[in-house]
Amino acid sequence: MTEILALDTSNYTTSTARFCGGQIFQQKRLLPVKKGELGLRQSDAVFHHVQQLPDLMEALLAETALQNLRAVGCSTRPRTLPGSYMPCFTVGHGAARVLAATYGVPLHTFSHQQGHIAAALWSAKRLDLFDKEFIAFHVSGGTTEAVLVTPDTQEPFTVQLLAQSLDLKGGQAVDRVGRLLGLPFPAGPELEKLAAQSDAKFKIHPSMKGADCSLSGIENQCGKMNAEGVPPQDIAKFCLYSLLAALDAMAAALLKAHPGLPLVFAGGVMSNQFIRKALTEKYGACFAEPVFSADNAAGIAVLTARAEGLL
Missing domain, CATH: 3.30.420.40 (ATPase, nucleotide binding domain)
Known part of the structure; x- marks a missing residue:
């Protein structure tokens, strides 16, 4: 059965996802934040992602080994804008590159925001909106934006800040x-x-x-x-x-x-x-349902599956 692996290492959560047989399986864990603090320095976030990602990958693949990996997907930046960058995303990107090279499969990269929007469409059973124009709100600890989402032939979709x-x-x-x-x-x-x-x-x-x-x-x-x-x-x-x-x-x-x-x-x-x-x-x-609302790799898995013609 054809499968997709996806990774997302955001400023709040280490997340992995596996798309198989039309279903998404997730393993994710919040980054540890000391009591009374409201977040992490990027250097600390990177360290914790490096520590947590192997555990989550082992848990994700514990029940059955990969049978037919089609592609790997990951987030590489917060948003699809020039200069959008956070070091924490390099952890997931690096691991995804290793996986894709090891298995000889394509690597698809997206923004964290694109993943959030895709996860919401998947959870709400509105994948039809990928082919339409709509307004998406992305409300999190680092972003509160409304964007105009438009289908695109090169990207899964383009976003324009409204x-x-x-x-x-x-x-x-x-x-x-x-x-x-x-x-x-x-x-x-x-x-x-x-x-x-x-x-x-x-x-x-x-x-x-x-x-x-x-x-x-x-x-x-x-x-x-x-x-x-x-x-x-x-x-x-x-x-x-x-x-x-x-x-x-x-x-x-x-x-x-x-x-x-x-x-x-x-x-x-x-x-x-x-x-x-x-x-x-x-x-x-x-x-999205709560499990698909917070930071997750599920949306990245959906986007990768679509890029491979599986959705």
Whole structure:
């Protein structure tokens, strides 16, 4: 049975994926971050990827050995833009080159952002959008952008930036508020659990400049609420609903300029169920399931399989 191997070594997660028989199998692990810190230096991220990648590859291939490897895929950069570079991606790229050379198969390279978008389409069962124009939101610790995705004959698709956060990224706002409340990094899952305990009601007016948003006010307001003794669950809910309000305003502005285009939401922050429910109900937006929302090699596997004519 024809198979694909894919690797993604992002700033947050070491991830491997295996495409076989129309299914995707994953093994991934968060990079270790010390308590109270909000991320890693690139040198530390590279070190941890080097340590974790062999374990994950062994786990991925533990049940059955590769029978018929068709191609290897990996992410090599954060985004498909000139100068887009982070050292952590060199770990996965280097390992992918070794695998492709050893097995004598093609190596396909993509951006981390392309992988996120592809994983969302796979999870939402909307691979048909590969052949159409749509708007994709990529919301994570390092990126909060909305891009116009267009089919391309050379790339799996091209992206054009339409809107973005002008300061903090969505994941940064979540993690900073999480640290304020004593939650572990990354704070998204625990912040969501905490927010679910709140019955508070908020009337939130997002800070917007056209379709661009500003998210730094979320951290500032949550810090003020904490100093005033507001319960942690209410602060958590305010944080998430403030982020929702900003994304909602971005989507509304972009659909006014690009009416009728489908909306796709990708990135680790988009695994949040509050945000997913509200934007799905309002816009019929497509979301990845949580396992395909956070950093993963699954989207890279999908793109590689498509490049090889398997999807």
